[in-house]
Amino acid sequence: MTRKLTLSLDAVIVAVTAEQPRILTTTRSHGHAVPALPFGPLDTDQDLTLELGLRRWVTKQTGHDLGYVEQLYTFGDRDRRREARGMRLLSVAYLGLVKEAQPAPGAAWLDCYEVLPWEDRRSGIAAVVINTLLPALDRWAGRNALRRQRVDANFGGRRPWDPIRVLERYELLYEAQLVPEYQRDRSRKPDPKLQSGVELAYDHRRIAATALGRLRGKLKYRPVVFELLPETFTLFRLQRTVEALTGMRLHKQNFRRLIEHGQLVEATGTFDRPARGRPAELFRFRREVVRARVY
Amino acid sequence: MTRKLTLSLDAVIVAVTAEQPRILTTTRSHGHAVPALPFGPLDTDQDLTLELGLRRWVTKQTGHDLGYVEQLYTFGDRDRRREARGMRLLSVAYLGLVKEAQPAPGAAWLDCYEVLPWEDRRSGIAAVVINTLLPALDRWAGRNALRRQRVDANFGGRRPWDPIRVLERYELLYEAQLVPEYQRDRSRKPDPKLQSGVELAYDHRRIAATALGRLRGKLKYRPVVFELLPETFTLFRLQRTVEALTGMRLHKQNFRRLIEHGQLVEATGTFDRPARGRPAELFRFRREVVRARVY
DNA sequence: CATTATAATGCTCACTTGGAGCATAAATGG
DNA sequence: CCATTTATGCTCCAAGTGAGCATTATAATG
Numbered sequence: 018m019t020r021k022l023t024l025s026l027d028a029v030i031v032a033v034t035a036e037q038p039r040i041l042t043t044t045r046s047h048g049h050a051v052p053a054l055p056f057g058p059l060d061t062d063q064d065l066t067l068e069l070g071l072r073r074w075v076t077k078q079t080g081h082d083l084g085y086v087e088q089l090y091t092f093g094d095r096d097r098r099r100e101a102r103g104m105r106l107l108s109v110a111y112l113g114l115v116k117e118a119q120p121a122p123g124a125a126w127l128d129c130y131e132v133l134p135w136e137d138r139r140s141g142i143a144a145v146v147i148n149t150l151l152p153a154l155d156r157w158a159g160r161n162a163l164r165r166q167r168v169d170a171n172f173g174g175r176r177p178w179d180p181i182r183v184l185e186r187y188e189l190l191y192e193a194q195l196v197p198e199y200q201r202d203r204s205r206k207p208d209p210k211l212q213s214g215v216e217l218a219y220d221h222r223r224i225a226a227t228a229l230g231r232l233r234g235k236l237k238y239r240p241v242v243f244e245l246l247p248e249t250f251t252l253f254r255l256q257r258t259v260e261a262l263t264g265m266r267l268h269k270q271n272f273r274r275l276i277e278h279g280q281l282v283e284a285t286g287t288f289d290r291p292a293r294g295r296p297a298e299l300f301r302f303r304r305e306v307v308r309a310r311v312y
Numbered sequence: 313m314t315r316k317l318t319l320s321l322d323a324v325i326v327a328v329t330a331e332q333p334r335i336l337t338t339t340r341s342h343g344h345a346v347p348a349l350p351f352g353p354l355d356t357d358q359d360l361t362l363e364l365g366l367r368r369w370v371t372k373q374t375g376h377d378l379g380y381v382e383q384l385y386t387f388g389d390r391d392r393r394r395e396a397r398g399m400r401l402l403s404v405a406y407l408g409l410v411k412e413a414q415p416a417p418g419a420a421w422l423d424c425y426e427v428l429p430w431e432d433r434r435s436g437i438a439a440v441v442i443n444t445l446l447p448a449l450d451r452w453a454g455r456n457a458l459r460r461q462r463v464d465a466n467f468g469g470r471r472p473w474d475p476i477r478v479l480e481r482y483e484l485l486y487e488a489q490l491v492p493e494y495q496r497d498r499s500r501k502p503d504p505k506l507q508s509g510v511e512l513a514y515d516h517r518r519i520a521a522t523a524l525g526r527l528r529g530k531l532k533y534r535p536v537v538f539e540l541l542p543e544t545f546t547l548f549r550l551q552r553t554v555e556a557l558t559g560m561r562l563h564k565q566n567f568r569r570l571i572e573h574g575q576l577v578e579a580t581g582t583f584d585r586p587a588r589g590r591p592a593e594l595f596r597f598r599r600e601v602v603r604a605r606v607y
Numbered sequence: 608c609a610t611t612a613t614a615a616t617g618c619t620c621a622c623t624t625g626g627a628g629c630a631t632a633a634a635t636g637g
Numbered sequence: 638c639c640a641t642t643t644a645t646g647c648t649c650c651a652a653g654t655g656a657g658c659a660t661t662a663t664a665a666t667g
Contacts, residue, residue: 020356061315061400067388091386093362105356294613295663589642590634
């Protein structure tokens with residue numbers, strides 16, 4: 018007899034507040050101490066498409082209306098932890114972007130870089146990388162040339178840091194047993210000294226890594242940042258938002274050059290009211306231009 | 313009562329023979345006259361992962377061992393055509409690359425550019441585009457500025473041809489009712505004068521378009537071409553294979569420059585035996601280099 | 608009113624990348 | 638030797654990218 022198939026739609030809902038990318042997590046609806054990504058079922062009768070199903074339950078459960086939505090990946094590994102007997106669970110993960118980080122009942126915004134601390138390089142390489150991860154990776158690699166190269170390609174200083182490779186870095190840390198998930202997946206106790214970053218339930222940290230990597234990749238060739246910003250914004254805020262997502266600082270003048278060249282924004286004539294300093298002009302995203310260009 | 317969920321693993325299996333990219337299709341196992349992509353079920357008891365499930369039934373049904381495999385997309389729209397009453401069908405589509413286009417029992421290799429003729433620009437813009445598609449798209453756009461821009465961005469000469477946007481182009485043609493699927497999805501008769509390209513069953517042409525776009529994108533930053541080539545090959549054959557996939561001609565000297573710079577191949581010292589002309593040296597893919605770099 | 612913090616802006620420079628062209632060498636069959 | 642085919646070497650140009658220097662604009666603060 019074959020197991021019954023069940024489907025869950027997992028959502029990585031991202032917002033950027035106070036120059037920090039955040040993801041929506043929930044601590045309800047499952048018996049674990051660690052936070053989990055929100056997920057919901059597909060209504061096989063009502064939901065015409067998977068995306069509509071996702072939008073439906075996200076709106077219902079969190080009160081957020083998703084703007085940009087993108088399918089990430091479908092996870093279907095047989096997995097004792099989440100599956101009941103006689104059941105096979107399939108998760109279709111989605112990335113969703115929302116404009117504001119309003120609090121949601123039963124849910125909480127969690128800083129991306131608490132989950133994946135090694136991904137934030139805006140103020141240099143994080144302390145945890147230098148003090149904990151790099152030495153541990155070095156020990157793990159030992160004399161194994163292949164391992165050394167992998168560490169070097171993902172975390173090393175030889176090749177330039179690639180913000181896209183979020184998932185590769187997470188998987189390397191997983192293999193090197195530097196995230197508690199490795200031991201948890203094997204029903205063992207993790208070494209508390211070596212673990213870094215906030216743990217998520219199930220394989221949700223992996224999904225979050227997939228999401229961040231995809232989002233960083235998209236930024237380069239599709240104007241998705243604007244989904245995370247209010248109607249009007251200063252160019253500097255735009256830059257800070259991009260920096261928050263890529264985890265890297267950008268050269269201001271070059272960023273402006275890029276924006277002007279792309280012709281994606283237009284000045285509104287109104288100005289910001291900062292606490293001090295020169296007021297910055299507010300800009301608006303020219304949605305019409307993109308519609309014609311992208312579709 | 314909710315519908316029962318069923319899962320099918322759809323495979324776009326690509327090979328390149330005689331400088332033509334081909335996909336594996338089958339005419340068995342469904343009652344339609346048009347060819348379909350091969351698909352198989354997930355064994356919810358045995359298959360540990362979706363990818364292993366795919367590899368299992370592809371090997372069993374077609375005799376091909378898949379080399380490179382990549383998940384493409386999960387399709388879950390409610391769809392009367394493929395679904396029986398009380399059932400909801402989910403398709404997880406995969407891209408698989410194989411080295412040789414050996415004949416398989418019950419299956420046939422179909423030229424990619426018979427399915428998506430507008431995607432081959434190796435000998436200039438295809439006749440069907442100039443004679444049929446562009447005039448029809450022009451009529452469809454009419455005075456609608458948004459439509460005009462979309463046509464221009466995808467097929468027009470203003471912006472340079474982007475080989476990646478296979479799916480966008482297919483979807484534009486679908487909306488413009490220039491592929492028979494549009495009418496078929498609405499149980500109407502298509503206009504035979506306007507249709508171009510070989511039709512596939514269900515939404516399989518859309519899946520094929522997704523696959524080709526993804527493959528073209530991957531080519532640029534991952535050495536996946538080698539999965540389609542024999543153990544040793546001439547640099548010119550390598551170039552021809554890339555050209556076949558991207559649908560564009562490449563500058564020979566620049567291509568060599570790129571290959572040498574990447575250090576992905578090494579000379580074997582043996583040479584090709586061509587019918588006439590200077591023999592070309594055979595090269596080998598340096599798999600070790602990539603392993604360390606990519607993972 | 609000068610100072611200071613903040614942001615916007617103009618400009619240069621070096622370097623890399625990618626596209627395109629010109630020319631030549633090598634090898635082989637006829 | 639010639640035609641054919643492939644391999645190679647080299648140059649040029651345009652566009653893009655990363656980084657730095659200097660200056661101006663604006664408003665709050667003392």
